Amino acid sequence: MRMRRIGAAAVLALVFVAACDGLPGKPKESDRPLSPWQVKSFTVLFSGNCAGCHGAGGRFGAAYELANPTFQALVDDAALTGIVSQGMAGTAMPPFAHKYGGFLTDAQIGILVDGMRRRWRVGAAPPNAPPLAGGGGDPARGAQVFARSCAPCHGADGEGSPKAPGSIVDPSYLTLVSDDAIRTLIVAGRTDLGHPDWRGYPPGQPLSAQQVADVVAWMAAKRPRFVPGSYARNP
Amino acid sequence: MSLRQIARDVGAWLDHRLGLSGPIIEAAEHPVPRSSASWWYVFGSAAFAVMVLQFITGLCLATVYAPSADRAWQSLLYLNYDQPLGWFIRAMHGWGSNFMIGLVCIHMAQVFLFGAYKYPRELTWVAGVVLLLATLGMAFTGQVLRFDQDAYWGLGIGAAIAGRTPFIGGRVVKMILGGPIIAGETLSRFFTLHVFVIPGLLIAFVGLHLFLVLRLGINEWPMPGRLVKRDTYLAQYHELVSKDGEPFFPFAAQKDLVFIGLIIAALVVTAAVMGPIGPNGEPDPAIIETVPRPDFFFLWLFSVFALLPPWTETFLMLTGPVAAIGLLFLVPFISGTGEKSYRRRPVSVMILVLSFMTIGILIYLGTYSPWSPHMEAWSSVPTPVDYVSGRTPLELQGAVLIQAKQCRNCHALGGQGGMRGPALDRTATRLTPDQIVRQIVQGGGNMPAYGRNLTPAEVNAIVAFLATMHPAHQPPARLAARPQRPEQTDASP
Amino acid sequence: MSEAVKPLQPSEATPEKPVSRRVFLLKLGILLNAIAAALFAVPVIGYLASPMRKFAWMSWISLGPLENFPESQTRLATYRNPYTKPWDGMTANIPCWVRREHGDNFRVFAINCTHLGCPVRWFPESELFMCPCHGGVFYSDGERASGPPPRALYQYSHKVENGQLWIKAGQLPTLGEPLA
Numbered sequence: 001m002r003m004r005r006i007g008a009a010a011v012l013a014l015v016f017v018a019a020c021d022g023l024p025g026k027p028k029e030s031d032r033p034l035s036p037w038q039v040k041s042f043t044v045l046f047s048g049n050c051a052g053c054h055g056a057g058g059r060f061g062a063a064y065e066l067a068n069p070t071f072q073a074l075v076d077d078a079a080l081t082g083i084v085s086q087g088m089a090g091t092a093m094p095p096f097a098h099k100y101g102g103f104l105t106d107a108q109i110g111i112l113v114d115g116m117r118r119r120w121r122v123g124a125a126p127p128n129a130p131p132l133a134g135g136g137g138d139p140a141r142g143a144q145v146f147a148r149s150c151a152p153c154h155g156a157d158g159e160g161s162p163k164a165p166g167s168i169v170d171p172s173y174l175t176l177v178s179d180d181a182i183r184t185l186i187v188a189g190r191t192d193l194g195h196p197d198w199r200g201y202p203p204g205q206p207l208s209a210q211q212v213a214d215v216v217a218w219m220a221a222k223r224p225r226f227v228p229g230s231y232a233r234n235p
Numbered sequence: 236m237s238l239r240q241i242a243r244d245v246g247a248w249l250d251h252r253l254g255l256s257g258p259i260i261e262a263a264e265h266p267v268p269r270s271s272a273s274w275w276y277v278f279g280s281a282a283f284a285v286m287v288l289q290f291i292t293g294l295c296l297a298t299v300y301a302p303s304a305d306r307a308w309q310s311l312l313y314l315n316y317d318q319p320l321g322w323f324i325r326a327m328h329g330w331g332s333n334f335m336i337g338l339v340c341i342h343m344a345q346v347f348l349f350g351a352y353k354y355p356r357e358l359t360w361v362a363g364v365v366l367l368l369a370t371l372g373m374a375f376t377g378q379v380l381r382f383d384q385d386a387y388w389g390l391g392i393g394a395a396i397a398g399r400t401p402f403i404g405g406r407v408v409k410m411i412l413g414g415p416i417i418a419g420e421t422l423s424r425f426f427t428l429h430v431f432v433i434p435g436l437l438i439a440f441v442g443l444h445l446f447l448v449l450r451l452g453i454n455e456w457p458m459p460g461r462l463v464k465r466d467t468y469l470a471q472y473h474e475l476v477s478k479d480g481e482p483f484f485p486f487a488a489q490k491d492l493v494f495i496g497l498i499i500a501a502l503v504v505t506a507a508v509m510g511p512i513g514p515n516g517e518p519d520p521a522i523i524e525t526v527p528r529p530d531f532f533f534l535w536l537f538s539v540f541a542l543l544p545p546w547t548e549t550f551l552m553l554t555g556p557v558a559a560i561g562l563l564f565l566v567p568f569i570s571g572t573g574e575k576s577y578r579r580r581p582v583s584v585m586i587l588v589l590s591f592m593t594i595g596i597l598i599y600l601g602t603y604s605p606w607s608p609h610m611e612a613w614s615s616v617p618t619p620v621d622y623v624s625g626r627t628p629l630e631l632q633g634a635v636l637i638q639a640k641q642c643r644n645c646h647a648l649g650g651q652g653g654m655r656g657p658a659l660d661r662t663a664t665r666l667t668p669d670q671i672v673r674q675i676v677q678g679g680g681n682m683p684a685y686g687r688n689l690t691p692a693e694v695n696a697i698v699a700f701l702a703t704m705h706p707a708h709q710p711p712a713r714l715a716a717r718p719q720r721p722e723q724t725d726a727s728p
Numbered sequence: 729m730s731e732a733v734k735p736l737q738p739s740e741a742t743p744e745k746p747v748s749r750r751v752f753l754l755k756l757g758i759l760l761n762a763i764a765a766a767l768f769a770v771p772v773i774g775y776l777a778s779p780m781r782k783f784a785w786m787s788w789i790s791l792g793p794l795e796n797f798p799e800s801q802t803r804l805a806t807y808r809n810p811y812t813k814p815w816d817g818m819t820a821n822i823p824c825w826v827r828r829e830h831g832d833n834f835r836v837f838a839i840n841c842t843h844l845g846c847p848v849r850w851f852p853e854s855e856l857f858m859c860p861c862h863g864g865v866f867y868s869d870g871e872r873a874s875g876p877p878p879r880a881l882y883q884y885s886h887k888v889e890n891g892q893l894w895i896k897a898g899q900l901p902t903l904g905e906p907l908a
Contacts, residue, residue, distance in 0.1 A: 025510030027315045027322050033383070033516045036524045052614040053638045055623075062618040062634035092632075092639035094853050101803055101852055103524060166627020172699075173629040175692035176636075193624060227692040305817020387819065391845035392861070395902055404904020406780040415785035415899030416809060418816040519818035521806040523839060523847040526860040540844060541862040545876045549903075606863045606875075610849060640854040645863075655863050683865050683873030688855040 037105050042115030045108055049096060058120060059192040063092070064184065070197045071188035072121035074132050080113050090178030130187050130198055130209035133180060135217075137210070142218025145211045149201035158219075174223040183216050262449055263488075266480030268472075270456030272487035275349070277494035278342035283441065284495040285335045285502065289373075290434070292328040300380070302426040304419040304518075307382035311514045326506035329381075329513075332374050334502050336532050339370050344587055347566070350575030351454035353463045357567035359447040364563045365440045369433050371532065376429035378530050382422055383514035388527030390417045392537075399549045417520075452476060453487070457575035465572060526610060534601035535594045541606040542597075605654035608644040612652045619649035626703065633700025636693055640685070656682055663705035667712050671698045785811045785898040791836070793892055797828040802850045802868060805836075811898040824884065825850055825857070826893065827868060834893060837870050838882035838901045845902070848881065857881065882907045 039045060047056065055061025065071070085097035085106070096102035097109060104112075146158065150168075155161040158169040167173065186207070189197035199206040207215075250256045299318055301310040314321035343363065346352055352360035379386045390412070397411055398404045413420030455475055481487070512530075516522060529537050543551055570583075577584050609616075618634050626634065637643060637659070645655035652658075666674065675694055678684035689697070705711045787810040797803055805826045812820040825837040825848075837857075839847045846861035856873060857866040864875035871880045882901035887894050901907045 023323075023507045023510075025322070025326055025507050027510055029316070032312070032316070033514060035516060035519070035522060048611060048615045050614070051617050052612070052643065053618075053635055055620075056617045060617075060620040060623055062623055062631055062638060092635050092853070094639065101801060160627065165625075166629060168628050170629045172692040172695035173632055175690070176632045176696055177628075227690065227695065303815045303817075304819045305815050388846055388861075391840060391900070394900055395840070395843070395845035398902025398904040400904060404902060406904075408900065408902050408904060409779040410777060412779070412900065414779050415783075415811055416822070417900060418809070418819045419813050420779075421819075517818060519821055520839065520847070521818075521821040521823045523804070523823055523849055525847065527846055537861075541876065543876075545878060548876065548878070607860055608858045608863055608865075610858065610860050613851075613853075641851045641856065641858070642854075644851075644858060678874070681863075681874045683856055683867065685854070687867070 036103065037108070039108065040111060042111055045104070045112050046115065049104065050112070053092070055192070058116070064181070065190045065192050066116055067120045068188055068191055069120060069122040070126070070129075070191075071132075071184065072117060073123060073125045074129055074188055077113055077117065079132070080116070081109060084109050084112060088178065088181065091176070091181050126199075128206065130183075130207065130212040132184050132187055134183070134209065134213055135179070137213030137215070137217030137220075139214070139218045139221040141211075142214035142216070142221075145207070145215050146218055149205070149207060149211070150215065152202070158222075169219065169222045171222075171224040171227050174219060175227050179216050179220050182219055183212060186212050186215060263484040264482035265449060265452075266476040267453045267483045267487050268455040268475050269479050269481050269486075271453045272481060272490060273456065274490055274494070275345055276453065276487065277491050278338050278345055280491040281495050281498045282335055282338035282342055284499065285331055285338060286437065286441070288499065288502070289328060289331045289335060292324050292331060293430070293434075295324045296328055297430065302380070302422060302430075304382070304422045307380070307422060308514060308517045311381065311383075315511055315514075322511050323506060325511035326509065327502065328377075329511055330505045330509065331502055332377055333532070334498065334505075335370055336374060338498070339367055343367060344591070346454075347583065347587055348577040349454060349457050350463070350577075350580070352567040353573070353575060354465055354468055354567075354571050356447070356451050356454065357571060359444060359451065360567045361564055362440050362444040362447065364560070366437065366444060367563075368560065369437045369440065372433045373429060373437070374530065374532050376425045376433065378533075379422070379425040380429055381513050382518050384516040384518055384522065384525045385513070385527050385529065387417060387518040387520060388525065389529055389533075390421060392527070392529075392540075396552050399552060453483075454575075457577070459574070459576040459578045461575070463572045463575055524610075526607075528601070528604075531598055531602075535597035538597040538601040538604075541604070542600075603654075607653070608641075608655055609653040610644060612643040613638050613641040616643055616648075616651045619651075622648060622700075622704075626700070629696050630700045630703055633696035633698070636689075636697050637700065640689065640693070640697075642697075645682075659701060659704055661705060661709075662701045663703065663711040664709055665712055666701075667714055668698050668702050669714070670712075671701050786896050787811070787898055788887075788894045789897050791824075791826060791893045791895060794828075794832075794888065797826050797834070797893065799828050799830050802827045802852065804850070805893075807895070807897060809898060822897065823847070824895070824897075825881075827870075832888045834886055834888070835870060836884040836886045836893075836895050838884065838907060840882065840901055841877060842872075842879045842881060842903065843875070843877040845900070878903065879906075 039048075046058075050058070050066070051061070053061055053063035054066045055063075058067030059065055083093060084104075085095060085102075086100050087093050087095035094102070096104045098105060146154075147156070150158070153161060153164040154168050155164075158167060160166045160168070185195065187198045189195045189200065196203075198212060201207055296314065299310060299314055299321060301307055311325070314325050316322070346360070346363065352363075379390060394408045394412060394417070397407045400407050409415055411421075411424075412418075413424040452472055455472065516525060528534070540548070540552070574580055618638060622634060623631065637646075637648070642659070643652040645653040647654060647658040648660060650658070662671065672694060674682065675689065675697060676684065676686040678686075685694075702711060789807050789810045791805045791807055796805070803826050804823055806821050806823045809816070809820040809822050823839045825839065827835040827837065829835065837848075841848050841859040841861065841864045843859065843862055843864045846859050848857040848859045848864070848866065850857050855868045857868075857870075859865070859875065859877075862876050864877040865873040866877070866881050867873050869880075870883060884895040884897060884907050886896070896907075899905065899907075
């Protein structure tokens, strides 16, 4: 009688010990603490470093829409890696690579770029698309292009209209965006906020590479040397 | 011969030489007041039981843990992932420490409420305060032995407090750290404290505490109106236990036993479900992407350090603990006689309730630390979509800058972000654009001045964005001296 | 027991009798033990308190070539603490913030917040150091910007030699013993 009871207790103890591996408290491999440079998950890296400005899921952020398929189709890996590593001169985009004072390793930046391409690039680059980088525009011609293609929404002088409120030639605004940033916006658009890409000015009349360069030059010509304001330093 | 017979013979042989059965039976059957065999009197023995468990699990951990700065963290991970059942022993030890602190505090509150520290049990209380301090000491040193980033920077906080001592601050820091900086000798020092010094102290003072309880008798249930007087109390107590006493075992011990069983079962279940506590990242100070926080039993102190006015800080950090501990020791000498019942001691009840509420609220505040910048908020918490859509190009740049210039680290939008400064959702209802400019450029009210760090264009963009931050039904703030513009007058009824 | 105590009583009852051998031996024993205890305690205390003695903890150590530090930027540098033991492991990797104003004009800040020693983080975008513990904030020159810290960030003594930046390091900076 007693021996049977002891035997039962021993079996129970063994079962308990064996069951321990299935207990909810047992640490999982995924709970293992990681050093910052060991983080390899795109989701973790993107939501930790990019989502603040570019929005959760790369859309509806204050800064540019990374989930825009047209943008992802037009930009190449090297350019994207360069922007993430070194930041984008003339904009608020900061550098993220260790070498430039950021907190990400080159491998992590590779994971970010790769993840963005894989998620948001749909198909190959459309034919006849103007490049995202370039120059050599003419402000005078740009004024004509603007009057035809942009003024319907942004107003005759760029000061905005009920359709697209707010000035795009505001001295402060122009100081805070670089030519490349303006070009990217004109060429790839922002699908989340309703700005068309180069094919939609108006639909059916796509802008040529030269026309894009001209509009950018026209806006760049309006960028002031100094923004007045005695209360803060100029760059 | 049966097994039982053999056991009885061995016992008799030992007792013939040791002669301990008499005193043990006497102690176990010492009379206690019938009223003391209450469910209120079970916390001390439960704390003792958990302490014994801590000794056992601690011993187990010591067989694997490497008390060396370069290996400690790895050995903790080994315990969690590779050593069979290592995670469970770590969980038992970690949660056991939380249980023990909880039980010690409840026990102490009960003793305080029931006036059990009064004549002649002053020394029992004093030994109890030493035990409380030793328990907290075990908790702190144990947190250091869990040698991760929190442990490393926790040591840094301790050193920074010690470094504030006038004249000898630097030397005190080196004495605590065992050298000029947190390194191998620091861990070895805390290992010595956690494994040898404080456990020895605990055993000695638990012995004294129990000896005094046996010698002086368990406190009777406090009756309102029955006052403690130095010249009559002992006789009264004797009369009480001889007339209306019961042997401790089994009369009172049965409740202790039931409660101890429940507590240990609860501890095992907690450990099995919640798992081991930490460790978090490796204790490499070069990893600065860390947000150090102490375990909850020191979180209230962490909060105090954030909330004290800076000019009182050094003085209070150094004198506060001494004064608080001194007061605890003095409790039985301040009110050593008189009324025992909490029904007739409103001030004591208030002190107790206030202390627990204060510490509870401070711990709650510490869990989300509204005074700290959220270091990752700027890059990880998106601007609410409502604040992005329908904004002008300049306002949108302002929204970008609110993120990129780390404003979100201290200011929330849509309920997310830092809580150091006010949320920005309704800024425009409080400040005119000019006032926003002044606040950004000059700072003030605990905000750094951004005048040197922002260009005029950046300030303009941020102000343009913040000027939109008012609900549709509520107009933005305006300067009272300036007349409203006609369109605004038209809009208002 | 009682037999051992009794013989003492007659000698105590006759005070004119000179000090008995037994009392003398007892006193001598206590004295000898006190001396021995002192002889033992001094080295033990000296051993335990040795970190309090003044040693030359601090020595010069290189943070690497000047090219690692672009002008008017603040960068994180990590050095191996010069005062270290083989079993210090990763705890001897000490970070610091290097600000290169221009040319050879540097400021090297300790990582520790002056409030309670937590690691401050530099944000180049807003040009501020922020502390994750109690909300201390410092400007790029190390001056206190807001929060509870009682003083500016601690700074290392530094020099430029052979194209490298050197700092004098070795101990944890506290209010009691700031670095410089």
